[in-house]
Amino acid sequence: MNTTDSIVTPVNTPESLGLTPKYELKHLAIVRSAHNFSATAQKLTAMALSLLPLDLSVREVKFSFMDFCRAVGFGDGAEQYRIFEAAVKECLGRVIEVDIPVITKWGKKKRSWQKFTWFDFADFNIETGMCTMRFNTELANFLVEFKKLYSKISLKDIGKLQSRFAIRLFEIAKSWESEKGKNGNKKGMWYFDETIEDFRLIMGIGEDDYKRTDNLKQFVVDRPINEINEAGLGLELKGKSIKSGRNVSGYRVDCKEVARTVTPRKGRKVKGRGIQLALPTSAGQADNRQDRELDRLQERYPNEFAELYAAELDKPSPFMAPNSEFKRHCARAVSLQTLQDRHGIVK
DSSP: OOTTSOOOOOEEOHHHHTSOOOEEEEEHHHHTSBOOOOHHHHHHHHHHHHTSOTTOSOOEEEEEHHHHHHHHTOOOSHHHHHHHHHHHHHHHHOEEEEEEEEEOTTSOEEEEEEEEESEEEEEEETTTTEEEEEEOHHHHHHHHTTTTOEEEEEHHHHHHOOSHHHHHHHHHHHHTGGGTTOTTOOTTEEEEEEEHHHHHHHTTOOTTSSOSHHHHIIIIIIHHHHHHHHTTOSEEEEEEEEEETTEEEEEEEEEEEOOOEEOOOSSSOOTTTTSOEEOOOOOSSOSSHHHHHHHHHHHHSHHHHHHHHHHHHHSOOSSSOTTOHHHHHHHHHHHHHHHHHHHOOOO
């Protein structure tokens, strides 16, 4: 063997992994970092992270524009193609600041921010439609030390959000989900809070933007929260101002786990079209092992279940009234059986 042969860098692709990615396992240090990315660039980094192993033993990914469209529900027109190309260039030039907790000699915790670039390399071949991205080596080495601290985020959920602030708030809220029902939080509820200074930093807001606190809350807190709540992602948020005397010193976001919703597909008009359909959840504890296995399938593949459920509800039936309780029950049963046929038993 020739010792001068160059070392081949491993590259993950949807084809090599044998799947279209559905989730990104995003390190909490990344979720809670400070950066200013457009909505498309945030979706692009999510796609790249979804193809990386959690231990970051592989740091380069390659995927097509159509892979991206399928994973996040992105449009595949000419204008979206140009937006995607611009987002790849944006990712290469952006810097993130990672929060590194520091304990002072007096035992108090303070925040320290260390800057990294996202990627060492990012390229989009316009002719082939292929995107290649290599995660920053220094950032990867830093994150490996915190490999157990990550958040699992659905790419489809991110794809449903259009504003960069909504994507950021959604990811941050999901990163605190481990506090659900703990430390004084009620069942299915949790929260996070930030000072105005740190909130502006992690949301990527420039010094000259939204200087007035009422504008900041309206455009960077309230509107993104409304977008998240209306998207039906199984998460309901409420924003509150934190005051020191008469002045606003920060913001708190209360998070609540709710039923996911899905809008019926476009096409033939049926009674009830256009309303938001609450996805069913099992009532109480599953009665037997089969029920528990089906419940786990719904939890493991929420987006796929939502699509199947909406399609079943759309089907006409001479025996069941549209959107009746009985029809919803039957739609859920058929959708879960289809998931089991596709994926088998989930432990």
